[in-house]
Amino acid sequence: xxxxPTVTDxxxxxxxxxxxxxSRGAGLARLWQRGQGFLPTLIALALLLGMLIYxxxxxxxxxxxxxxxxxxxxxxxxxxxxxxxxxxxxxxGIDLSVGAVVAFSSVAGVMIMGTGxxxxxxxxxxxxxxxLFGLVAGVMVQTFNVQPFIATLAMxxxxxxxxxxxxxxxxxxxxxxxxxxxxxxxxxxxxxxxNDFTVTPGLVIAVLVVVGAVxxxxxxxxxxxxxxxxxxxxxxxxxxxxxARTRIWIYIMSGACSGLAAVVYTASVQGSARNVTxxxxxxxxxxxxxxxxxxxxxxxxYVLGSVIGVMVLQVMRLIITKDGTIDPQYLTIITxxxxxxxxxxxxxxxRKGRER
Amino acid sequence: MNRFxxxxxxxxxxxxxxxxxxxxVNTIKDPGYLAIGTNQTTGMMSGNLLDILRISAPIIMIxxxxxxxxxxxGIDLSVGSMMAIGxxxxMQTLSSINQPSSVTAMLTAIGLALLLAFVLGTVNGIxxxxxxxxxxxxxxxxMMAARGIARVxxxxxxxNARNGPFNQLATGQxxxxxxxxxxxxxxxxxxxxxxxRTALGLMIESIGINPHASRLAGIRPRPILIAVYALAAVxxxxxxxxxxxxxxxxxxxxxxxxxxxxxxxxxxxxxxxxxxxxxxILGSTAGALLIATLNKTVVFLGVPSAATPAFxxxxxxxxxxxxxxxxxxxxxxxxxxxxxxxxxxxxxxxQEALA
Numbered sequence: 001x002x003x004x005p006t007v008t009d010x011x012x013x014x015x016x017x018x019x020x021x022x023s024r025g026a027g028l029a030r031l032w033q034r035g036q037g038f039l040p041t042l043i044a045l046a047l048l049l050g051m052l053i054y055x056x057x058x059x060x061x062x063x064x065x066x067x068x069x070x071x072x073x074x075x076x077x078x079x080x081x082x083x084x085x086x087x088x089x090x091x092x093g094i095d096l097s098v099g100a101v102v103a104f105s106s107v108a109g110v111m112i113m114g115t116g117x118x119x120x121x122x123x124x125x126x127x128x129x130x131x132l133f134g135l136v137a138g139v140m141v142q143t144f145n146v147q148p149f150i151a152t153l154a155m156x157x158x159x160x161x162x163x164x165x166x167x168x169x170x171x172x173x174x175x176x177x178x179x180x181x182x183x184x185x186x187x188x189x190x191x192x193x194x195n196d197f198t199v200t201p202g203l204v205i206a207v208l209v210v211v212g213a214v215x216x217x218x219x220x221x222x223x224x225x226x227x228x229x230x231x232x233x234x235x236x237x238x239x240x241x242x243x244a245r246t247r248i249w250i251y252i253m254s255g256a257c258s259g260l261a262a263v264v265y266t267a268s269v270q271g272s273a274r275n276v277t278x279x280x281x282x283x284x285x286x287x288x289x290x291x292x293x294x295x296x297x298x299x300x301x302y303v304l305g306s307v308i309g310v311m312v313l314q315v316m317r318l319i320i321t322k323d324g325t326i327d328p329q330y331l332t333i334i335t336x337x338x339x340x341x342x343x344x345x346x347x348x349x350x351r352k353g354r355e356r
Numbered sequence: 357m358n359r360f361x362x363x364x365x366x367x368x369x370x371x372x373x374x375x376x377x378x379x380x381v382n383t384i385k386d387p388g389y390l391a392i393g394t395n396q397t398t399g400m401m402s403g404n405l406l407d408i409l410r411i412s413a414p415i416i417m418i419x420x421x422x423x424x425x426x427x428x429x430g431i432d433l434s435v436g437s438m439m440a441i442g443x444x445x446x447m448q449t450l451s452s453i454n455q456p457s458s459v460t461a462m463l464t465a466i467g468l469a470l471l472l473a474f475v476l477g478t479v480n481g482i483x484x485x486x487x488x489x490x491x492x493x494x495x496x497x498x499m500m501a502a503r504g505i506a507r508v509x510x511x512x513x514x515x516n517a518r519n520g521p522f523n524q525l526a527t528g529q530x531x532x533x534x535x536x537x538x539x540x541x542x543x544x545x546x547x548x549x550x551x552x553r554t555a556l557g558l559m560i561e562s563i564g565i566n567p568h569a570s571r572l573a574g575i576r577p578r579p580i581l582i583a584v585y586a587l588a589a590v591x592x593x594x595x596x597x598x599x600x601x602x603x604x605x606x607x608x609x610x611x612x613x614x615x616x617x618x619x620x621x622x623x624x625x626x627x628x629x630x631x632x633x634x635x636x637i638l639g640s641t642a643g644a645l646l647i648a649t650l651n652k653t654v655v656f657l658g659v660p661s662a663a664t665p666a667f668x669x670x671x672x673x674x675x676x677x678x679x680x681x682x683x684x685x686x687x688x689x690x691x692x693x694x695x696x697x698x699x700x701x702x703x704x705x706x707q708e709a710l711a
Contacts (some may be wrong), residue, residue: 136673146676146677146680150672153620158665160614228386332503333504333508339497
């Protein structure tokens, strides 16, 4: 369809010409529109690279295997949370309970292990507890038609309150718990001095979750249904898609991701858990998802975009710590501001798309 | 008799009933619970009932603001952080002026606190009304950002201050009733007059029912929405002032923390629908009083106070489910009505969910 049509269409009567032109124009427009869908993600990618290069120039030692692996390992819990949040937001919902569920799940899991339950079973229970919160939220949203943010806000308070009821102190997992293994460092690349590229099993879990979610969203029927629900739940219902079942599963998955994030996070802090863990993580997760190009109104977005979003936040944190002159108190303000900017960019793009 | 029946059906009746039940439970545990005595040293009235009124003042303030936001089918998750903003600005101003008995210092502190809250609330309103962002995202960002700002104002530490008149706001009494409560009720009456004696309340409700239709009917939603969010922020800051005036110290991390649920809870108890379109100022105030009674009862009965958020979470889940159940039964009765075309699918969905 590049140069050949002009040659073959040359003898045809003129009235056909504009039609061909039009279809090519429509094709270009479609390409442009598809590109537009990627545009926020590309902006985020450019921002990420820009910040990395800035950090390298300003502070040095950023494009080092050691720094990079620290960044990735530190991002593992948030990666898992962001994956769950992406699925929820694509379905035009929201999950405000993730941070509180992480707190409850880690405190409960550590305490259960403390009673002598097998550590691996304890990890499973942690994930299951997260999924249970998701199930309750999902049933409220789907069966009782409660707005997602109200349902998950209630779950947030419930989970935070239950965690505080269990303990308000720091609890520690037994010495031989699997948390120790989950935090072991596997050296993939042995650089000079401390410049090693290391990964932890926690990071491997996060990567597996991301890969699994990409497969789920783009290669399974339920994944397509999630996009359909986000675009219009009523249309999806009329098309015969299993809206009710899918929507409940979406929240269960988000809850299970919170439970898994609790496992990985608790491992990264040597098996200690507190009831105040995860304050404000819901904002970080939402910010990562939105920065990564997922529409807050649902129906469009990519899991991989959210991975970029998480890394943007992570590098931002790195710059703020390396800089040293910025008060860490400003971190939530900056995260909020970045989230706001990206939401505004989405609004502008969406408005342009409608005018077209 | 008819009037009595009508009173039974009002939403605030349930709240009042619950307050009576809670007080009865407390009285059973300690027969002297309701007694009101006078403190020998200060000559002021004291008693559990007055305590409840005193701690209800901030809750009444945030619930009042939240009522109108929810009536426009919005939500304001930043009220707790606005309380921290109000408290932080006031304490920081008072401690830098450092005149323990100056009324001017108090007025300056209050003015500055309300000004900053007004600005932040207006930002909320502009983002929702002009830019068109979802209310819960806007106010979630503000919830985080405002708490960050409060921390920046106090330098991340607890700030103490000494100012007699300001302290009186919380600890003083007018005819034996806590000053804070009197002021709060005064503000409620003022706002209620503003809403119900002018068309403002009606306009807010119409925006909550259908913003597009109300625009066609000649109501401009933008200024009203901005005003509603600004009002909610200012009222929340007043609530923050009442809270910090009691202890004359502000902790930017914990002042007003998790209070947004209290506000939502009070509003929902008071019969304002989360779907927007109607509000009850009296109901929200009764709801706020119920929450204050509940807070006090939980402590009195020796339940660990850490359990309160979980308990409130359960209460709000039940209330929300009741609300939706009522809606569903109403819908079922009118299955054939053309205004509810979504009913068959809703039923289909619920059957599927059960299967």
